[in-house]
Amino acid sequence: MSAQREMKEKNPWHTPATIIITVIGVIAIVALVTVAVLQNKPLPKKYKYGIVLDAGSSHTALYIYGWPAEKVNDTGRVVQVHSCKVKGPGISSYASAPLNAGESLKVCMLEAKDQVPSKRHQETPLYLGATAGMRLLNIENSTASDGVFQAVSQALQTSPFSFQGARIISGQEEGAFGWVTVNYLDDRLKQGLETTGALDLGGASTQISFVSDNYDGSESPKNSVTFRLYGNDYNLYTHSFLCYGKDQVLRMTLAHQTQSGPATVLDPCFHRGYTAIKNYTVLYDTPCVSDRKPQPAPASFNHTGTGDFQECQRVVRNVFNFTDCKYSRCSFNGVFQPSLQGPFGAFSAYYFVMNFLNLTDTSTPLEDVKKKITNYCATPWEQIKEQYPHIKQKYLAEYCFSGTYIITLLTEGYNFTSENYPNIKFIKKIKDSDAGWTLGYMLNLTNMIPAEAPDKPPLPHGGYVSIVTIIAILLFVLIIFSLRPIWPRCSKRPQII
Numbered sequence: 001m002s003a004q005r006e007m008k009e010k011n012p013w014h015t016p017a018t019i020i021i022t023v024i025g026v027i028a029i030v031a032l033v034t035v036a037v038l039q040n041k042p043l044p045k046k047y048k049y050g051i052v053l054d055a056g057s058s059h060t061a062l063y064i065y066g067w068p069a070e071k072v073n074d075t076g077r078v079v080q081v082h083s084c085k086v087k088g089p090g091i092s093s094y095a096s097a098p099l100n101a102g103e104s105l106k107v108c109m110l111e112a113k114d115q116v117p118s119k120r121h122q123e124t125p126l127y128l129g130a131t132a133g134m135r136l137l138n139i140e141n142s143t144a145s146d147g148v149f150q151a152v153s154q155a156l157q158t159s160p161f162s163f164q165g166a167r168i169i170s171g172q173e174e175g176a177f178g179w180v181t182v183n184y185l186d187d188r189l190k191q192g193l194e195t196t197g198a199l200d201l202g203g204a205s206t207q208i209s210f211v212s213d214n215y216d217g218s219e220s221p222k223n224s225v226t227f228r229l230y231g232n233d234y235n236l237y238t239h240s241f242l243c244y245g246k247d248q249v250l251r252m253t254l255a256h257q258t259q260s261g262p263a264t265v266l267d268p269c270f271h272r273g274y275t276a277i278k279n280y281t282v283l284y285d286t287p288c289v290s291d292r293k294p295q296p297a298p299a300s301f302n303h304t305g306t307g308d309f310q311e312c313q314r315v316v317r318n319v320f321n322f323t324d325c326k327y328s329r330c331s332f333n334g335v336f337q338p339s340l341q342g343p344f345g346a347f348s349a350y351y352f353v354m355n356f357l358n359l360t361d362t363s364t365p366l367e368d369v370k371k372k373i374t375n376y377c378a379t380p381w382e383q384i385k386e387q388y389p390h391i392k393q394k395y396l397a398e399y400c401f402s403g404t405y406i407i408t409l410l411t412e413g414y415n416f417t418s419e420n421y422p423n424i425k426f427i428k429k430i431k432d433s434d435a436g437w438t439l440g441y442m443l444n445l446t447n448m449i450p451a452e453a454p455d456k457p458p459l460p461h462g463g464y465v466s467i468v469t470i471i472a473i474l475l476f477v478l479i480i481f482s483l484r485p486i487w488p489r490c491s492k493r494p495q496i497i
């Protein structure tokens with residue numbers, strides 16, 4: 001066997017010292033980056049919930065809101081996760097059988113039990129806020145309204161949630177919390193952007209709320225609500241007109257037309273061909289009109305439509321007092337209103353009605369809006385019923401009146417003009433959450449909007465990890481360079497072993 005000379009190239013870096021330094025360096029970088037990733041990683045999502053029941057004059061709705069537990073102070077985080085419409089009328093209609101009011105909530109409460117994980121039930125606050133229907137019942141018969149609250153409270157106490165009480169919310173709260181909801185969902189509060197005004201139309205009351213440079217609360221302070229949210233001060237103008245929801249205004253217009261106690265009323269706000277027998281006692285059975293009941297009055301009257309928008313508007317105008325005003329400017333009924341400013345979101349019945357009439361596009365000139373309502377009102381009732389077989393006839397019969405009322409309220413009541421009418425947006429939802437007072441109410445009661453801007457972490461998670469990685473690599477390179485004196489000499493000649 002011939003002996004072979006083995007020639008090997010020896011890499012000068014393959015010394016024990018450089019290998020150890022490299023291994024320790026790599027381990028250190030990996031450890032540092034791992035700690036940065038794990039330690040600063042957002043926690044796994046744990047949700048919290050809150051439930052609000054909106055006990056309106058015509059119906060009750062339940063809303064469930066959810067938010068990541070660790071982001072309590074962050075805006076735009078609370079979202080509507082579920083809603084449920086209670087079957088039957090509003091709770092104020094159960095004055096003579098209050099237990100049924102409690103009973104009516106059961107189906108939606110069961111849905112809520114399914115929607116909220118059971119381990120969160122106990123800590124989930126549950127609120128019931130009643131609006132204008134109960135305000136009116138409370139004026140008319142406070143014992144009956146107490147009875148209704150007792151019954152619904154009893155029913156809600158048996159739920160697994162943390163029941164926080166049932167109460168009438170004031171018109172001012174309804175207006176202000178509607179405004180908070182709209183601006184919270186639009187992310188305007190945290191960013192300190194120009195706010196959106198809120199227009200809410202219910203069955204028994206209507207609210208207008210907006211911020212105006214011309215209003216600091218000194219003129220008519222009862223219309224002022226001040227907020228400090230995320231470090232910004234807001235001086236909100238808000239007013240709630242009790243009895244100016246569309247159902248009560250309809251009663252007021254009918255009251256106006258039945259002052260002499262006629263047996264037949266020819267109503268321009270209803271379609272030609274529409275006819276129904278209406279009971280005088282039922283019509284006048286609300287504090288909005290009760291003092292005007294003709295005496296003596298027949299038992300009923302024949303309500304017959306003539307379908308005429310212009311005449312309807314003349315009738316609707318009678319419910320407004322445009323003359324008395326002790327302030328520098330008024331909307332109507334002697335109520336102060338600063339000049340309109342900024343964009344507006346119009347929700348609840350504003351949306352239902354304008355959506356049905358295909359009039360949510362506010363770039364349509366006001367004159368064309370009126371023309372479209374004129375045509376709708378002039379369409380015979382038989383044709384309307386044929387055209388919309390799936391819509392409840394009670395709603396269907398009233399859209400001519402409701403559309404006329406909305407346009408009259410906006411333009412003659414609140415003074416919207418052709419110029420600023422396009423600033424109104426008819427909305428139902430914002431980012432999947434319903435526009436209305438309930439979210440603002442819950443945010444307020446759970447202290448979810450801080451007065452001051454929350455402290456932000458100096459860097460987002462991704463940025464933090466990148467910076468730690470870059471610094472770790474730079475340090476490693478620096479260490480390697482600092483060890484230059486012990487670097488092995490590079491030799492061009494291969495070493496022969």
Ligand SMILES: O=c1ccn([C@@H]2O[C@H](COP(=O)(O)OP(=O)(O)O)[C@@H](O)[C@H]2O)c(=O)[nH]1
Pocket residue numbers: 055056057058059090131132133201202203204205245246247348349352353395
């Ligand atoms: O699909 C619908 C649902 C509701 N409404 C009307 O919208 C109003 C909602 O009023 P709510 O019960 O919220 O009254 P509030 O208590 O706020 O006065 C009532 O006139 C309803 O008849 C409507 O026109 N279309």
